[in-house]
Amino acid sequence: MMISKLVMATNNAHKLREAMEIFGPLGIEIISQREAGADCSPEENGATFDDNALIKAEAVYNIVRLPVIADDSGLCVDALQGRPGVYSARYAPKGEECVRLLDEMKNVPDEKRQAHFACSIAYIDSEMRRCFNGCCTGMIGYEQRGKNGFGYDPVFIYAGRTLAEMKAEEKNNISHRAAALRELYEFLKERQGE
Numbered sequence: 001m002m003i004s005k006l007v008m009a010t011n012n013a014h015k016l017r018e019a020m021e022i023f024g025p026l027g028i029e030i031i032s033q034r035e036a037g038a039d040c041s042p043e044e045n046g047a048t049f050d051d052n053a054l055i056k057a058e059a060v061y062n063i064v065r066l067p068v069i070a071d072d073s074g075l076c077v078d079a080l081q082g083r084p085g086v087y088s089a090r091y092a093p094k095g096e097e098c099v100r101l102l103d104e105m106k107n108v109p110d111e112k113r114q115a116h117f118a119c120s121i122a123y124i125d126s127e128m129r130r131c132f133n134g135c136c137t138g139m140i141g142y143e144q145r146g147k148n149g150f151g152y153d154p155v156f157i158y159a160g161r162t163l164a165e166m167k168a169e170e171k172n173n174i175s176h177r178a179a180a181l182r183e184l185y186e187f188l189k190e191r192q193g194e
C-alpha cells in the first residue's frame with residue numbers, strides 16, 4: 001500500500017507548509033515533528049545537504065519510529081564559490097540574510113549573478129534510508145522584491161520574477177523542494193508497485 005502519512009523533521013514552518021501543499025493533492029498527509037511528539041533539533045554538522053538531511057530525519061525517526069522525511073536546503077551562489085550553501089540558515093540573523101547577500105553581491109555584474117537553490121529530502125522508514133535531490137537555478141537580483149515565501153526568496157529571480165513574487169502554487173511548480181519531493185514520490189509509487 002502507498003504510504004499515506006509522513007512525519008516531517010523540521011522546525012521551519014515554511015518548509016512544512018510547502019511540503020503539505022505539494023504532497024496533499026497526491027494523497028500523502030504531512031505531520032510536523034512537533035505534532036508527532038518529537039521535540040528535537042540535532043546539531044547539523046554534516047558537510048553536505050544529504051548528510052544534514054539524514055541527521056535530522058534520523059533524530060526524529062529514532063523517537064517516532066514512523067516514516068520520516070527531512071529537508072536540508074540552501075542557496076549556492078556562483079560568484080561566492082557556492083556560499084552560503086549548507087550554512088544558509090546561519091549566514092545572517094533571521095530576516096537579514098537578503099540584506100547581507102545583496103551587500104556581498106553589490107559589485108558583481110549581471111552576467112555573474114547565477115545561483116541555485118539545492119534541496120535534499122531524506123526519507124527513513126523501517127526498511128530503508130535514502131536522499132532525494134532537487135535544484136532550482138536562477139539569478140540574484142539587486143533588491144528585495146515580493147512578500148511571499150521565506151529566506152532568500154525576495155532576491156532569487158526565476159524567469160523574471162523573484163520567488164517571493166510568486167504565488168505558493170507557482171513556487172511549488174519550480175522549486176528545489178518540489179523537485180526533490182517529486183523524486184521521493186516517484187520512488188514511493190514504484191516501490192509500492194513491486
Ligand code: ITT
Pocket residue numbers: 009010011012015044056071072073074075088089097117149150151152153163175177
Ligand atoms: P530545519 O533545519 O528545522 O528544517 P532550517 O530553516 O534551519 O529548518 P536548513 O538548515 O535546511 O533549514 O536551512 C535552509 C536555509 O536555506 C533556510 O533557513 C533559508 O534561509 C534557505 N532556504 C532553503 N530553502 C529556501 C527557499 O525555498 N526559499 C528561500 N530560502 C530558502
